[in-house]
Amino acid sequence: MNAYDYVEPEREASAEVKISKSRFIGQVRICRNPEEARSKLREINAVHRQATHNCWAYLVGPPGSTGQVGYSDDGEPHGTAGKPMFTVLQHCGLGDITAVVTRYFGGKLLGRGGLVRAYGGGVKLALETLPLAEHRPMVELSIVIEYGVLAQLQHMLPEFEAQIVDQEYAGDVSLRVCLPESQSDALQQA
Numbered sequence: 001m002n003a004y005d006y007v008e009p010e011r012e013a014s015a016e017v018k019i020s021k022s023r024f025i026g027q028v029r030i031c032r033n034p035e036e037a038r039s040k041l042r043e044i045n046a047v048h049r050q051a052t053h054n055c056w057a058y059l060v061g062p063p064g065s066t067g068q069v070g071y072s073d074d075g076e077p078h079g080t081a082g083k084p085m086f087t088v089l090q091h092c093g094l095g096d097i098t099a100v101v102t103r104y105f106g107g108k109l110l111g112r113g114g115l116v117r118a119y120g121g122g123v124k125l126a127l128e129t130l131p132l133a134e135h136r137p138m139v140e141l142s143i144v145i146e147y148g149v150l151a152q153l154q155h156m157l158p159e160f161e162a163q164i165v166d167q168e169y170a171g172d173v174s175l176r177v178c179l180p181e182s183q184s185d186a187l188q189q190a
Contacts, residue, residue, distance in 0.1 A: 005182060006062045008096040010133035015125035019118050021106025026122030028130055031058050031098040034068055044100045052105040055081035055119055058098035059089045066090075076103075080115035088123040095135060099123045137181040140165065141188070144174050160187040 012029035027044065031037040037058035045054050053074045060068035069090075071082030085099050101122035110118060141162075145153055150173050157164065162179035179187060 005134060005136050005180070006095045007132050008094055008135040010131040013126050013130035015122070015129060017118075017122065017125060018106070019114070020108040020110055022108065022110065022118070023104040023106065024118050024122045025102040026099065026124075026126035027102075028097060028099045028123065028126040030096050031060060032096050033060055034058065034070060037070065037098040040098055041100055044102060048102045048104075050104070051102045053081065053103040054100055055085060055103070056098065056100045057082050057086035057089055057123070059086070060096055062095045063093050064090055065095070076115055076119075077112060080112050081119040084116045084120035085123045088120050088127070092127055094127075094130075094132070099126065138178055139181045139184050140176055140178050141184065142174065142176055144172050146172055156187075156190060160190070162187060 009028060009030040012027060014025060014027040016023065016025045018024075025048070029040060031040065037056070037060070041054065041056050048054060053076055055072060055074045055076060057071035058069065059065065069086065071086040073079070073081040073083075081101065085101060089097055089099055101119050103118075143153070153175075154164075157177065160179055160183040162177045162183065164175055165178050166176040168174040177187075
């Protein structure tokens, strides 16, 4: 893998834990943009209408990035849920990820430290069962070449993991190829 590629969730995972009679359900999944994260939150809010809190955090982009992030304590004391959840996401080595931890209050207060551990721990537990996949951004390039170098180019394409998706033969050969973004510059130079 290189700077363009990273690991992301393959599909959703969840885990549940009881702490001092409160039930915490952590769920993590892929999100490629903030709207997907908000959509997941709406879905969980609908399923867990009776829950006391549905706290959330998301990180869109490569692991550790901070360009598109968000989190919420959803009524828990400030800084005790969303921020600890986001911190776990930021340091888990995954990109394009969202987490929601649902709490059903059990009647016993946990204190600030207890809440931080419970919400961060809910995300960590869900991450332990999360199936992973490699994220590889793809791009398309248009290439116009002379007939005399077509065979040479076709021989080079697999080296750059490029596949021809369209071709047109006229005065020159016009190709449209799809390849990993990380290989684009190298192919263009070659």
